Amino acid sequence: MADLLLHLNPGFYFIFAGILCALLPVNIVRKSLLVLTPVFAAFMIFQIYGAQEVISGVISVGPQELITLRIDRLSMVWGYIFCLAGVLNGIYGFHERCRITDSSALIYMGAAVCGVFVGDLLSLFIFWELAAISSVMLVWMGGEGAYKAGIRYLAIHVLSGVLLLAGAVIYGQSNGGDYTFGNIGIDAPGGKLMLIAMGIKCGFPLLHNWIQDAYPKASITGTVILSAFTTKLALYALARGYAGTDILIYIGALMTVFPVFFAVIENDLRRVLSYSLNNQLGFMVCGIGIGTPLAMNGVAGHVVADVVFKGLLFMSMGAVMLRTGTAKASELGGLFRSMPYTTVFCLIGAGSIAAFPLLSAFVTKSMIISAALYSAENSHAIKDWIVLAMLLFASAGVMEHSGIKVPYFTFFAHDSGRRVEEAPWNMLVAMGLASLLCIFFAFPWGGYQFLYSLLPYDVKYHPYTGDHVVFQLQLLFAAMLAFAFLKRIGAYPHERRAEILDFDWTYRKLGLGIVHWMSEMWTRLSVNISRVSMRLIKGTGQKFYHIFSPAGTMSQSTPSGFAAVLTAGMLVVTLIFIYIGAS
Amino acid sequence: MSLISFFPDWMLTHGAAFLVVVPLIAGAIAAILPKRQIAAALTVAVSFICMLTSLLLVLQIIDGQTINYALGGWDAPHGIAYVVDGLNAPILFLISAIGFLVSVYGMPTIIAEVEPKKRAPFYAAFLICLAGLLGMVVTGDAFNVFVFLEVSSISTYSLVAMGASRDRRALTAAYNYLIMGSIGATFFVIGLGFLYMETGTLNMADMAVILREMEGGSRVSEIAFGFIIVGLGLKLAMFPLHTWLPGAYAHSPSMVTVFLASTATKAALYLLLRFVFTIFDVSFNYVFDVEIYLLAGLGMVGMILGSLQAIFQTDIRRVLAYSSVAQVGYMLLGVGLGTAAGLTAGYLHLMNHAVIKGALFMALGAFWYRYGITRVTDFNGLSKSMPWTMGAFTLGGLSLIGVPFTAGFTSKFRLVEAAFLKGWWWAVAIIVVSSVLAIIYIGRLLLAAYFQSPPEVNGHVVAKNEAPLLMLIPMWFLVLLSIAIGINADIMVDLAEGAASVLLPISAGATP
Amino acid sequence: MAKQKSKMAKAKLSDEAREAKERVEAHPMAVPFLWLGRKSVQDNFIFLPLIGLIITIVLGLVFPPEHEAPWDFFASWAVIGFCAYSAVVFSAEPLFKLLARDENYYGEGSDNG
Amino acid sequence: MNPHLLLRVVSKFLIPLIALYAFYVQFHGDFGPGGGFQAGVILAASIILYALIFGLKEAKRAVPPSFVRILMTIGVLVYGGTGVVTWLLGGEFLNYGVLNHHDPAHGQHWGILAIELGVLITVASVMVAIFYAFGSRQPDLSDEDW
Structure with a gap:
């Protein structure tokens, strides 16, 4: 057993x-x-x-x-x-x-x-x-x-x-x-x-x-x-089947960049997180495309980290939604007063996804970026440097939509006046556990080593080098500074309710429109055709009916005489077959 | 085989003759019995004994053995021999088992459908018909086949005619059947005559040997083959010769319909197999020609046209009768394929169809019994007024269509597989089309039964009125059997493969 | 000058009044952090990243990057961060004009309010 | 004055002879031409002749239809019963050789006689039954018209 x-x-x-x-x-x-x-x-x-x-x-x-x-x-x-x-x-x-x-x-x-x-x-x-x-x-x-x-x-x-x-x-x-x-x-x-x-x-x-x-x-x-x-x-399927496929590098890089622009104008915060998810997937796809042991380790590690921190972010938004009934940035704000625990957990999640040192993405995403950097160093090809630049740009972008936008508009910003209860205990426990994991996976003394020990390849990588920490912080602080600065001068756009078009417009609107148009055309056409076709269909049906219905030619209780003749005919046919076969 | 040990030794040696003699004598006795109840009890008992006996025969041949029983102690070729092998033993069991179920099922219906005076003769005719069918399958003597064919046919004519008290049209149907059946039997006996002329023997095995020595023989045996094929084709309702069938099925008493649908055409089909494959041989050019073009071709024409006709019928029994024509087409296609896989599939479909059609006609009989329903339009809301019977009908219908996990699926699937193996793609297409047509004619009934409300009489919805238990039990037995076959068809497949191996022994070589 | 001062005082007063009100409504754990909602705090938040940025740029001189990208100079990551961020934000307006439609654009209703 | 007087007298004389001849054919069956089937037809012919001359009613009184029906069965039972007896004696169905355990040839004689008797009874009674069945129908013509 x-x-x-x-x-x-x-x-x-x-x-x-x-x-x-x-x-x-x-x-x-x-x-x-x-x-x-x-x-x-x-x-x-x-x-x-x-x-x-x-x-x-x-x-x-x-x-x-x-x-x-x-x-x-x-x-x-x-x-x-x-x-x-x-x-x-x-x-x-x-x-x-x-x-x-x-x-x-x-x-x-x-x-x-x-x-x-x-x-x-x-x-x-x-x-x-x-x-x-x-x-x-x-x-x-x-x-x-x-x-x-x-x-x-x-x-x-x-x-x-x-x-x-x-x-x-x-x-x-x-x-x-x-x-x-x-x-x-x-x-x-x-x-x-x-x-x-x-x-x-x-x-x-x-x-x-x-x-x-x-x-x-x-x-x-x-x-x-x-x-x-x-x-x-x-x-996983990609990592298993397509590790080291070049085209994935560029697809991945593109994937990290484009969602950033959608995320910034999107109002529904769960949708923002969906774009952010897409953006994180881009890092991993890019890593699979690079395909070196370090990159693959980065992919595997980042999957682990991503499941936890993206889950945490979605959880916190879910908790907000449960209590307020909405996840639209324009409707929210100032919730830290009512949901302090959720706020903290959300901030930890945001920090993780933005790859702050001591939070999980810092130790995983950096492996992918480093792998991209190494491969660019090895190849000296312009395109590889472009990829690296895109990844860096996207890292700043992550800071924008997930690191700042999500927590800021939900929990701080302009007070929406909503006073709600804190999330239920089970949600807090789940978020708390996820937060602990976010911290644990990046914990410099035993945490990230444990994570690395699970990864598929034996590659030594040290995330907590001085330059790495410093430059990552530089990037993040600069992004925060830009946010505060833009906010201050009023250049930061307000959240507005809207439906943002994406590529799905092609099938949700264009495709649908074409289908509607075609069906309209078809209706018009069929008005003309219908008379002819109806007559045709009706005619065929009637013919079938005449042949097969109980009163039809095929089903009339055949007179025995006719049946006998039929049998004789059958005999003739059989004999002809036999004759042909025998000769 | 441990099951065999339950039977007395005497049965082991005499089972083949016992199977025919018992219902024959019992039929004679039943004819003069004063009371219906005694005749009914006798019928049930005898058919049960027959079922056990044929079960014994099946158990004996299952490992490839052949039983030869010399009647009167005269050995074959001179005497009449009863031969039981892998090909006919399952058919024997099928006939006697269906006979038993039907005689149980018939106990209530006969009271409703047959005049009191004619009930005892009815049972007599039924038993003689059973004896005839069994005899025609069990015998190894070609002329004896004809004798039993006539025994079963003549008793069938009278059985059909006894539906007259229910529906006067039964008389014309019986008359039609009589004319056509006689023509068929005559053709068959003419063919036998020619064959006797050519070979000088009436024993099947002997004929086969002589014909092979003659490498198919002269024109005489070719003509004999033609007559036999047409004669049997008529009996088994091969497509253009099926005209007697709908009338005979539609107007006879329910019990007879069930019995005929499940056994009569199957016995004839068995004879066709016997003649085409073992007495004649597919290695003869003319046999091959007929098999591959005529049987398969007519089978497929029948599959389509029979199904189409079933769709447009208004009488439910005719729907199923035409469906039978279509289903015979499937079996003929299996025969026409001529490969071991095709024959296995055809034979399997033969048995499965007997089970399925038996269940369906039993349900129809129950509908008539309770509500006098004969028309498709009367099906409205039957699922509410007779849920169990309708349930049986539904499952049977699904099986007929060939829904997975039903008997119909296993055999159709094997047929499709066999057609693929042979490379007959168009045959696959025709099977699919025919199945779609089956969905239509069965679906039409099911839709009415499940999605319409029951009719109202005097402002009241007709009361729920389930069929009596004696009808439900055999019906559900067959339905569950069909499901069981659908789930695990191993036993059936073994039997069918055994039959196919009798038809196509390795030494004779498979057809190209 | 005085006017400005009084305005500031008024703002401060209203902050305090608001906080007093919030204190009643807010979650007990949130009470010590209500100052986060003050306008002055939010306005002066900018100094936090600024100081952090300055410190890290200085530290960047101490810990030079081990693997250099072709565009690297001593504060390059800061520049990248700032510029990338600003680019994203500035792109929002034209993109919004281009892509935003009424919420009922697809005819499926606005979900969850 | 009965128009058929002559016929009646002659047939009264002939009918027993015909019946007797039937039995001759029956018992001579295993030596010369003849047998149960022919004998049965001849026997039936005698009864049918009786019915033709004296009317169906009289014939039915002499040989009641219910009796005929039972005879049909009895014939079959005699035939089948012989087979069953051979079974019981240990032979195959209808293997008469076992009927006499001293000499199989004797057994064959007995067996064939029993069988033929069954055939005779059945054929004769079926013939009569068929005649009754047709004869009992209401005639389309009255007696005077022919």
Whole structure:
């Protein structure tokens, strides 16, 4: 039995628990499942994974072998952080009484964990789609506006899954039926399709809109849960399959930059955080593109840090939303008076994402930037320096939208006059834990060393060198100074309510418009066609009816005489066949 | 086999003859029994005994054995031999098991559908029909086949005609059936005559050997083959020769409809297999030609046209009757494929279809029994007035369509697979189209039953009135069986593969 | 001069009055930090990053960068930070004009108020 | 004055002879041409002749339809019963050889006689039954018209 458990993908525990939750009417049991399952799964990962890569749980489906369990140093990091996020989310959602959220959240987490731990592309596809389908429930729990966003979300993710499957099949077939998920590379057959599939889930530029569309519309806990898994699963897939693919460097760099501009004008703070999420993903995609051990370590480490601090930020915004009912910057302000703990946690999160020394991103993001710097130093190519510059620009940008804008407009700024209660205890506990982790991961005496020991490659890197600390602080202080200065001279724009157009305009407005236009045209056209076509359809139907209906030619109770003749005819036909066959 | 040890030794040696003789004698006795109840009890008992006996036969042949029983102690080729092998044993079991279920099912319906005076003769005819069907499957003598074919057919004509007290049209249907059936039997016997002329023997195994020695024989055996194919085609309702079937199914008593739909055409199909593959051989050019073009082609035409006709019917029994024509098409396609996979699929579909159609017609009989429903429009709200029966009908209907986890799916899927293996893509397309048509004609009924409200009589919604337990139990047994096959078809597949291996022994070589 | 002083006093008074009012409403843990809401504090916040910046620029001379980018000089990161930040903020206005639409633009209603 | 007097007298004389001949054909069946089927038809012919001459009513009184129906069954039972007896004696179905355990040839004789008797009974009664069935229909023409 115990042996069996060692061959079981830990993600299945989540899925089992999720199915159980769907049936369980007892809230407290569901909540404990939500918290305990990740703990247990993490324990099982610890049990299964020694030091060597573990491959087991092979299931044969027809001619195909599905590897349902493969843990190595890369996937282990994702597995642990997903479990950790699961625990935090479980605590965070403790106050909520919603069976659908609980079960779909568990299944969704399970799909993500399974997806990370499977060893072949077909299984990956299964959990890829399962994650999409289960998570759309979380979007839909967000209420009215969420339905259509959920549909779009689902459509895009299913499309991603289909692309993945198509690519996987092409890839597997060209490999002689070997679907093992290893390094694929963009030049492999089907490689581009799969890259696009992962790109969709990762939020590549122009493919990113689902994040900003769906996440802000999901329920409060839903957003927090969503932020941790989907994109990280895609990152894992990229890291596994496309490490060192050059184009990812530029895509990643672009991804870090463009969300900054959207974030600054966006009013809905959860949307701001979604753009910020996109921007962080850019750093990691860029790191995967660089692909050196240091960069990959940076990616893995930054995934860990990002899940925690981005979760923390979403949590704090969720708490605000729970109490005030809105997450719009224009409606908020001065909340530090009512929610001091949340304020502190949010500030820690903001500091982490902005990479202040002693906070988590400082020790992880810097690995990616350093890797970019080293590769630029090695190649001396202009484009590599441009990439580095973009990353630095984006670091300042992060400071703008997540480091300053989110906490400032929520908790300080102009007092909105809202006096609300502090967040519920469970949210505070979850945020507190996340904050502690943010600090712990960057703790110079044992903290970051622990984090680094989990990372997939053995590379020595010291984040706390004097120059690093100093120049990072320089950057951040300069950014803060610019903020204060601009605020002072009144150049800093006011928050206004608006819908900001993004690339999704093409399908939400342009595409829809084209469809409307075409359907309009079609209606007009069909008015003219309809008479002809109706006559045609009616005619055909009637003809069928005449032939086949009970009174029709085919079904009239055939007179025996005719049937006898028919039989004779049949005999003739048969004999002709026989004659032809025999001669 | 531990199950065999439950049977007396005597049964092991005489089972093959016992299977035919018992219902025959019992039929004769039933004819003069004064009371319906006794006749009914006798029928149930006899069909149960037959079921056990045929089960025994199946158990005996399951490891590839063949049972030869020399009737009267005269050995084959001179005497009549009863031969049980992998091909006919499952059919024997199918016929006798359906016979048993139907006789249980019939206990209430007969009271409603047959005049009191005719009930005992009805049971007699039923038992003789059972004996005829069993005999025609079990016998290894070609002329004996004809005899039993006539025994079963003549009793069937009278069984159909006994629906007259329910619906006078049963008489014309029976008459039509009589004419057509006689033509079929005549064609068959003419073919046998030619074959006897060519080979000088009536024993099937002997014929097969002689025909192979002659490498297919002369024009005489070719003509014999043509007559036999057409004669059997008529009996099994091959597409253009199916005209007798809808009438016979639609107007006979429910019990007879169920029995006919599940067994009669299946026995004829068995004979077709026997003649095409073992007596003749697909290595003969003319046989191959007929098999691959005529049987498969007509099968596919039947699949489409039969389904189309089913869609436009207003009488529910006719819907299912035309669907049977279509389903026979599937089996013929399997036969026409001629590969081991195709034959396995066709044979599997034969058995599955018997189960499915049996369940469906049982449900229709129950609808008639309670509400006198014969028309599609009367289905409105049946799910509320007869939930259990409608449930059975629904599951059966899904199985007929071929929804996964039902018997219909397993056999259709195998058929598709076999067609793929052979490279007949268009056949796959036709299977799919036919299945879509099946969705339409079954879906039409289900929609009415589930989404319309029950009709009102005098301002009151008709009361819920479930079918009696004696009808529900056999019905649900078949339905659950079909689901069970859908979930795990191993036993059925084993049997079907056994049958296919009888038809295509490795030594004879598979068809190209 | 006096007028200005009285204005300042008035502002201070209103700050105090407001804080007194807030003290009743605010979360107990927030009470010691209510001064953060004062206008003077917010106005003078600018000195905090300024001082920090000066210190780090000085420290930057002590700890020279180990890996230099081609554009590096002694306060380059500060310049990058300041310029990048300002660029982002200044781009907001034209971008907003370009991209902002009514909240009901997609016809799906404004979510969560 | 009965118009069919002559017929009646002659047939009264002939009918027993016909019946007797039927049994001759039956028992001679295993030596010469003949057997149960022919014998049954001849026997039935005698009854049918009786019915033709003396009317269906009379014939039905002499040979009641219910009796005919039972005879049909009895014939089949005699046939089948022989087979069952051979079963019980340990042979195959209808293997008459076992009927006499001294000499199988004797057994064959007995068996075939029993079988033929069953056939005779069934065929004769079925013939009569068919005749009754057709004869019982209301005639379209009255007796005077033909």
